[in-house]
Amino acid sequence: MRQAQTVNSSAYVEQRTARAAARIPALGHSEAAEMGTAELERFLALIELFSPDDWEKPTTCTAWDVREMVAHVAGAAASFAR
DSSP states (O other), X not given: OHHHHHHHHHHHHHHHHHHHHHTSOOOXXXXXXXXXXXXXXXXXXXXXXXOGGGGGOBOSSTTOBHHHHHHHHHHHHHHHHO
């Protein structure tokens, strides 16, 4: 019985989450562009604070150091800007 309650509870939460998400209005182009610009500005301000040693530090993505992660994020941003 406990297993069934967990499954039903989980399904209920997923349904409520889906309904709540459906009520969130879509972003317009200008609002999305403003948010993207603000995000990029914050990201650039953060990486400007890095010391030379910071670029070599590991990240939670164990195959990439900070330099490689920043390159990945920059590449993604460039592809979205097209």
